[in-house]
Amino acid sequence: MCRDYLRPALLIFASIAVGVVGWSGSVLFLPVALGFPVLWSISQTRSVAALVSSGYFLAASRGLPQGVAAFYSSDIWPGLLLWLCALLSFVTVHAVLWTMNARTRPFRYVLAAIIMAIPPFGITGWAHPVTAAGVLFAGWGWWGLGFMTGGLAGLATRTWPAVAIALTGFWLWSAAIWTDPKLPEGWRGVDLEMGASLGRDAGLHRQRDMIATVRGAASDGARYVVLPESALGFWTPTVERLWVGVLHNADATVIAGAALLDAWGYDNVLVAIDRKGGRILYRERMPVPGSMWQPWRSWFGESGGARADFFANPVVSIGAGRGAPLICYEQLIVWPVLQSMLHDPDFIIAVGNGWWTDGTSIVAIQRTAATAWAKLFAKPLVIAFNT
Incomplete structure (x- = not known):
């Protein structure tokens, strides 16, 4: 019985850690957010997938309640309300599209990623893992975005360890040669x-x-x-x-x-x-x-x-x-x-x-x-x- 609760608890804890580290404000840590599709895909039930999604999103957007409270010069409740409303759309999309079918799961995750990138759900599509493409595939443009999309799909399959190793290689290479974008001349x-x-x-x-x-x-x-x-x-x-x-x-x-x-x-x-x-x-x-x-x-x-x-x-x-x-x-x-x-x-x-x-x-x-x-x-x- 204890083991039945331990795995979901570990997945939720890991999703929170991924959200905190991936969206810490350091550009080279963005690829950590790619842990989310892995955790989502290995969730054993829809309810666990929803909790994993909640942990990731709330951790990634953790500064919002405090920021909104400062904006309105009020207590934290308005910020919490906006935070939770945005959470609802993110969790709904990822919970509805989660499936036990391993063959269709990567396609469903890519569909969730697309839905969270465009209106109306994309209006609150914060902390999108696809943003990490700029670190892994710097300078690749639309090809890099395509490879990143393929990588997200691969992370939602049973072969995710191999995909993760390949993406980590791109990450380490990018970190070794990283330079910030240049200013436009003048x-x-x-x-x-x-x-x-x-x-x-x-x-x-x-x-x-x-x-x-x-x-x-x-x-x-x-x-x-x-x-x-x-x-x-x-x-x-x-x-x-x-x-x-x-x-x-x-x-x-x-x-x-x-x-x-x-x-x-x-x-x-x-x-x-x-x-x-x-x-x-x-x-x-x-x-x-x-x-x-x-x-x-x-x-x-x-x-x-x-x-x-x-x-x-x-x-x-x-x-x-x-x-x-x-x-x-x-x-x-x-x-x-x-x-x-x-x-x-x-x-x-x-x-x-x-x-x-x-x-x-x-x-x-x-x-x-x-x-x-x-x-x-x-x-x-x-x-x-x-x-």
Whole structure:
């Protein structure tokens, strides 16, 4: 009887360890997440598979309750609610698709992985093991993604030890020669440490601080300076005139986060500003569900919340190049970056405003995910975060 409980307990404990280590915020530890399909496949019952899925997902996304509590300046319960709602979709998909049939199990796992990568389930498809492709198959692009998919299927078969040994070989080789993605030539990403005031303090003093930061970066030869999400606050004609006036005799272009407000809600955007004027460069495809994206408001005739553009503007033109922007939450899920890569951009721009993640590994995980995707497709990467 004791043995009947020992195996499931060990699988659950192992899934928690895989989630914690794989999503610790270190890019070279991402392949540890590939332990999840193994543990899922060797679960002996559907209920154990569900518990294994729960352990992995909760451990991988462990920073969310604390982060949401800080975001709302409240207790931990709103964060726990969002955490558990996201867990429900992940566990449901993996529990429903689990099977005792060893022949169909790898196909079912790949199907679960695809479902968790695209909307609607992909909206909360955090901690996706396929992200490890950027470590194992750096520079292989779509071929690397294909091999990673095949590896995930292989890990859900009875021959998983052989597959794991092969993938470990790729992992060790990659770790031995690892280098971080390069910056696009002439670009500079500026990290800020302004906490919760960024985006909320829209006064002239704050704008002048941003301007001084940009001038400092431009004086070092940067032609494109990237500021974090929400750096400019609300994008208004007044803010535009201020920045265009400052840049009237400069060759630099500023890429910065802002909010574009109207009567129905707002868009979380990136704007591009140079001496010729300012323009909306990018509208976020997937804002944070719950805290930003609140689609239920429209069901009751209410306004407010950020709009989700889902599959809009996957790449944007900047100067002579084309970039793939990823704002904050988009770095944690799969489809935005893959949609952008279908258009073969020249580089990736990853920005975020992570002041609310203090004391968690969320920002480190965002950076890790962006780095992994940039390495997989051999794209230069520019990052700008506020903490």
